[in-house]
Amino acid sequence: MMSTFKDEVLSRRTFAIISHPDAGKTTLTEKLLLFGGAIRDAGTVKGKKTGKYATSDWMEIEKQRGISVTSSVMQFEYNQAKINILDTPGHQDFSEDTYRTLTAVDSAVMIIDSAKGIEDQTLKLFKVCRMRGIPIFTFINKLDRQGKMPLELLAELEEVMGIESYPMNWPIGMGKEFLGIYDRFNNRIEQFRVDEEDRFLELNDEGEINEEHSLKQSGLYEQTLEEIMLLNEAGNEFSRDRIASGDLTPVFFGSALTNFGVQTFLESYLQFAPSPQPRESTVGEINPLTEDFSGFIFKIQANMNPAHRDRIAFLRICSGKFERGMSVNIPRLGKQVKLAQSTQFMADDRSTVNEAVSGDIIGIYDPGTYQIGDTLTSDKNGFQFEKLPQFTPELFVRVTAKNVMKQKHFHKGIQQLVQEGAIQLFKTVKTDEYLLGAVGQLQFEVFEHRMKNEYNTEVLMERLGSKIARWVEGEDNYDNLSSSRSLLVKDRYEHQVFLFENDFALRWFQDKNPDVPLYNPMDQQ
Numbered sequence: 001m002m003s004t005f006k007d008e009v010l011s012r013r014t015f016a017i018i019s020h021p022d023a024g025k026t027t028l029t030e031k032l033l034l035f036g037g038a039i040r041d042a043g044t045v046k047g048k049k050t051g052k053y054a055t056s057d058w059m060e061i062e063k064q065r066g067i068s069v070t071s072s073v074m075q076f077e078y079n080q081a082k083i084n085i086l087d088t089p090g091h092q093d094f095s096e097d098t099y100r101t102l103t104a105v106d107s108a109v110m111i112i113d114s115a116k117g118i119e120d121q122t123l124k125l126f127k128v129c130r131m132r133g134i135p136i137f138t139f140i141n142k143l144d145r146q147g148k149m150p151l152e153l154l155a156e157l158e159e160v161m162g163i164e165s166y167p168m169n170w171p172i173g174m175g176k177e178f179l180g181i182y183d184r185f186n187n188r189i190e191q192f193r194v195d196e197e198d199r200f201l202e203l204n205d206e207g208e209i210n211e212e213h214s215l216k217q218s219g220l221y222e223q224t225l226e227e228i229m230l231l232n233e234a235g236n237e238f239s240r241d242r243i244a245s246g247d248l249t250p251v252f253f254g255s256a257l258t259n260f261g262v263q264t265f266l267e268s269y270l271q272f273a274p275s276p277q278p279r280e281s282t283v284g285e286i287n288p289l290t291e292d293f294s295g296f297i298f299k300i301q302a303n304m305n306p307a308h309r310d311r312i313a314f315l316r317i318c319s320g321k322f323e324r325g326m327s328v329n330i331p332r333l334g335k336q337v338k339l340a341q342s343t344q345f346m347a348d349d350r351s352t353v354n355e356a357v358s359g360d361i362i363g364i365y366d367p368g369t370y371q372i373g374d375t376l377t378s379d380k381n382g383f384q385f386e387k388l389p390q391f392t393p394e395l396f397v398r399v400t401a402k403n404v405m406k407q408k409h410f411h412k413g414i415q416q417l418v419q420e421g422a423i424q425l426f427k428t429v430k431t432d433e434y435l436l437g438a439v440g441q442l443q444f445e446v447f448e449h450r451m452k453n454e455y456n457t458e459v460l461m462e463r464l465g466s467k468i469a470r471w472v473e474g475e476d477n478y479d480n481l482s483s484s485r486s487l488l489v490k491d492r493y494e495h496q497v498f499l500f501e502n503d504f505a506l507r508w509f510q511d512k513n514p515d516v517p518l519y520n521p522m523d524q525q
């Protein structure tokens with residue numbers, strides 16, 4: 001039977017994995033794809049473990065990015081669901097794109113290394129998910145190794161991240177003594193390294209193993225039962241609604257490498273993760289089941305192939321159906337375009353996509369038309385989706401043209417790249433110098449490369465290092481408060497921004513100037 005448009009949309013689950021490098025994102029993704037039959041062999045998902053890039057190695061990065069683009073979005077099917085996983089690059093590839101990817105998903109899977117607990121990059125990405133109120137599913141990985149105590153990990157979630165948790169399962173031992181997991185949700189025990197037919201032990205109404213079993217002799221089993229009792233009495237209650245609103249995260253313990261607990265995780269995830277969600281626009285909420293096509297661009301990948309200078313714009317479909325060759329409006333430009341070249345991404349190759357629906361991500365060929373945040377719609381009147389959030393840059397450089405004769409190209413290039421969303425631009429108030437701000441070093445490298453290749457301008461970039469940027473509310477002028485430790489600049493909308501050397505300088509400034517209304521845009525959205 002042909003599935004209807006509605007069935008198709010409701011079968012979509014679109015998520016990103018948020019984690020710190022080495023927590024196991026690649027390994028887990030691979031296991032998920034194996035379940036879905038999207039890949040046959042492990043080792044297909046490239047981990048980009050190529051070591052540190054030097055700035056001059058940009059061509060190398062480019063070659064790498066061919067890979068990173070194909071693995072940017074991976075689609076697979078499991079049971080009745082069609083699942084889209086979006087990659088969130090980390091390490092040297094960390095950039096505003098990584099954050100923006102989170103605006104295109106309906107849920108997130110957070111992987112935590114049980115030995116390390118919550119790490120820096122996970123926390124940054126988590127905050128963006130929180131800001132958007134999307135459901136977060138936590139997978140605590142590497143239980144086959146000795147790690148932190150499970151209760152300690154839960155406490156860390158609540159204290160560091162401020163999110164309540166509900167453990168769906170609980171480990172019995174760990175490391176060399178890892179015996180399995182007590183599955184609270186499915187009321188069974190899944191034993192580690194035990195063959196398929198004996199792997200699952202059903203639990204009785206008291207939540208214990210019925211018949212005689214060697215596991216009962218283990219002190220670790222006893223300890224797990226005690227901890228489960230504690231969780232039942234003092235822990236958070238399971239709540240589907242609070243998971244959906246992002247206020248409660250279901251927690252799963254497991255081991256991606258040994259493929260333990262992954263299938264149970266996937267099945268529970270599919271049960272509770274949302275299908276494509278409505279999105280705010282200038283004409284109100286757009287329902288994903290609306291038949292009129294709409295979507296927005298959340299990422300532009302430039303120059304993947306230097307010989308062709310092609311760019312791919314990543315489009316999240318928010319309503320209706322995409323059909324290759326269709327014409328759509330770009331309300332920002334008041335113009336129609338035909339979407340003739342479209343791509344879908346798989347783990348190891350790209351293929352042309354002819355049809356896609358709400359929740360899907362497709363790549364469309366970009367001859368230089370699109371900007372990040374653009375709405376595409378088949379609606380003649382053209383509405384626009386809400387603006388993508390602004391992300392607070394943490395790294396800064398001072399930028400000038402190498403050749404003073406090329407000022408015109410230099411300004412044009414900067415203006416266009418800034419508008420496209422590749423990097424943020426600031427100007428010092430006293431000296432009118434250009435500063436660039438980014439969340440990851442890669443953005444500067446991409447900027448430098450594109451200025452040279454697309455605008456024929458070599459740039460000089462002087463590192464200013466990391467700074468804490470705080471915007472100023474209102475119009476009052478604070479020029480006189482600008483100093484080397486609290487540099488006042490203006491963003492491209494002429495808003496005042498102070499750049500502080502470090503936390504100490506920020507606090508000192510606030511102490512001295514309690515009336516200056518500073519804010520961090522990432523705390524407000």
Ligand code: GDP
Nearest residue numbers: 021022023024025026027047142145255256257
């Ligand atoms: P990523 O950087 O988050 O993509 O992490 P990877 O998936 O590449 O994993 C980093 C390292 O941790 C690799 O050496 C993996 O083999 C290892 N690893 C991943 N999952 C597990 C696990 O469950 N147990 C153990 N012991 N190692 C794991």
